[in-house]
Amino acid sequence: MFIETAHPNQTKLRRSDMFIETAHPNQTKLRRSDMPPRWGLKPSRMVVGYNHAAPTALDALQTGIDFMRSMRFIAAKLVLLERTHCLLLLMIMQSLACPKVANGETNRIAAGTGFVYGDIYLKHHTGEGHPERPARLTAIVTRLKQTGLLSELVAIKPTAAAPEWLVTVHTPAYVERVRKICQTGAGFVDSGDTPVSPESYEVALAAVGGVLAAVDAVMAGKVRNAFCAVRPPGHHALKDKGMGFCLFNNVAIAARYIQKQHKLAKVLIVDWDVHHGNGTQAIFYDDPSVFYFSVHASPFYPGTGGVEEKGEGKGLGFTLNVPLPAGSGDAEYRKAFVEKLKPAAAAFKPDFVLISAGFDAAQNDLLGPMKVTPEGYAVLTRIVKGIAEQSGQGRLVSVLEGGYQGEALAASVEAHLRGLKE
Numbered sequence: 001m002f003i004e005t006a007h008p009n010q011t012k013l014r015r016s017d018m019f020i021e022t023a024h025p026n027q028t029k030l031r032r033s034d035m036p037p038r039w040g041l042k043p044s045r046m047v048v049g050y051n052h053a054a055p056t057a058l059d060a061l062q063t064g065i066d067f068m069r070s071m072r073f074i075a076a077k078l079v080l081l082e083r084t085h086c087l088l089l090l091m092i093m094q095s096l097a098c099p100k101v102a103n104g105e106t107n108r109i110a111a112g113t114g115f116v117y118g119d120i121y122l123k124h125h126t127g128e129g130h131p132e133r134p135a136r137l138t139a140i141v142t143r144l145k146q147t148g149l150l151s152e153l154v155a156i157k158p159t160a161a162a163p164e165w166l167v168t169v170h171t172p173a174y175v176e177r178v179r180k181i182c183q184t185g186a187g188f189v190d191s192g193d194t195p196v197s198p199e200s201y202e203v204a205l206a207a208v209g210g211v212l213a214a215v216d217a218v219m220a221g222k223v224r225n226a227f228c229a230v231r232p233p234g235h236h237a238l239k240d241k242g243m244g245f246c247l248f249n250n251v252a253i254a255a256r257y258i259q260k261q262h263k264l265a266k267v268l269i270v271d272w273d274v275h276h277g278n279g280t281q282a283i284f285y286d287d288p289s290v291f292y293f294s295v296h297a298s299p300f301y302p303g304t305g306g307v308e309e310k311g312e313g314k315g316l317g318f319t320l321n322v323p324l325p326a327g328s329g330d331a332e333y334r335k336a337f338v339e340k341l342k343p344a345a346a347a348f349k350p351d352f353v354l355i356s357a358g359f360d361a362a363q364n365d366l367l368g369p370m371k372v373t374p375e376g377y378a379v380l381t382r383i384v385k386g387i388a389e390q391s392g393q394g395r396l397v398s399v400l401e402g403g404y405q406g407e408a409l410a411a412s413v414e415a416h417l418r419g420l421k422e
C-alpha cells in the first residue's frame with residue numbers, strides 16, 4: 001500500500017491524486033483482502049501504494065499524517081472513522097511507506113540521482129575529426145565538477161556487461177563480429193561512420209554494463225533515478241548491424257534486462273536524440289511490452305521515424321514517432337511531449353522509463369539542426385520524470401546518446417541532471 005502524489009514536492013494528498021494501484025501489475029481490481037476489514041472504507045476509495053517521493057522515513061511519516069487527514073476528511077462522508085482506526089491506519093501506512101517490497105526487491109525511499117561514468121569510456125577511439133569523441137564526456141565531467149553538481153550525485157561505477165545480456169537484443173554472430181573487428185583492428189563496424197579501436201569492444205561492454213548497473217541501483221533503492229554518461233552510443237544499433245556511431249544498443253538491452261532480471265513487465269523508452277533511433281524501434285517493433293517514443297528532426301539521418309511507423313503485429317500502436325522540422329526548439333519539443341507522449345504513456349502505464357538522451361537537438365550542436373536550450377531539456381526531463389512517477393514508482397534511467405558540441409552538451413546534461421535531482 002502506498003500514497004502517491006502528483007509531484008514529489010507535494011506531500012499532501014489531493015482528491016484528484018487518488019487512484020488504485022495494486023501489488024501486482026496484472027491485478028487491476030483491489031481485493032477486500034488487501035485491506036483490514038474494519039476501516040469502513042469502500043475499496044474503490046482506498047489508495048494503495050506508497051510514497052516513493054518521500055526521501056526519509058520522517059517524511060514518509062509526515063506524509064502518512066497528511067494522508068490520514070485527507071482520508072479522515074473523505075471517510076467522514078462515508079462512515080465515521082474512529083480514532084483507534086485512524087491510529088492503526090497511520091501505523092500501517094508508516095510501515096508500508098517505508099521500505100516497500102514490490103516484486104520482492106524495491107525500496108523506494110532513496111532520493112539521490114545516480115551518475116554512471118568511468119574513464120574506460122575514453123578508450124573508444126574514433127579517429128581524428130570524428131564528432132563522437134572522448135572529449136564529449138570530458139566536457140560533461142568538467143562542467144559537473146566546476147558547478148559542484150558532481151559531488152551531489154551518487155557515483156555508479158561501470159563493469160562489463162555479461163555477453164548473455166547483449167544477446168537478448170543482438171545476434172550472437174553480431175556480438176562476435178564486433179569483438180573480432182575491434183580486436184583485429186579492422187577499422188569500422190558495418191558502416192564507415194562507425195569506426196572502432198582495439199579497446200572498443202571492452203568499452204562497449206562497459207557502456208552496456210554501466211546502464212545495467214544504473215538499473216540495478218534504481219531497483220535496489222540506492223538511487224531514485226540515474227543518468228549514464230556512456231559511450232559509444234546505442235540507439236542506431238540494429239540486432240545484427242552497427243551504424244551511426246553505435247555498436248550495441250545500450251537502452252534496448254537495458255529494457256530486456258529490466259524485464260528478465262527484474263521481472264517488470266512494461267518499459268517505456270523516450271528518445272529525444274535529434275536522430276530517429278531506428279535500431280531501438282526495429283528491435284521492439286512487434287513487441288507490445290516496450291513502448292518506443294521518438295521525437296527527432298525530419299528529414300534527417302537515418303531517414304526512418306515517420307508518423308506512419310507505429311509498430312506491427314502485437315506491437316501495433318506501441319511505437320510513436322514525432323518528426324519535427326529543422327529549426328524546432330523548446331516550444332515544439334514541449335508540445336510533442338505534452339500532447340503526444342503524455343497521453344500515450346498514461347495509457348501504457350510503464351513500470352520503468354528509459355531515456356535515450358541525446359543532446360544533439362541542442363542549440364549550437366555540430367550535427368543537429370534544432371534549437372533546444374538547457375532549460376528546454378530541464379522541462380522535458382520534468383515531464384518524463386512525472387510519467388515515471390505516475391505509474392513506474394519513479395523508476396527512471398537516462399542514457400547518453402548523441403550531443404556533439406562540448407559546451408552545449410555539458411550545459412544540457414547539467415540541466416537534465418538538475419531536473420532529475422529535483
Ligand SMILES: [Zn+2]
Pocket residue numbers: 273274275358360401402403
Ligand atoms: Zn543523434
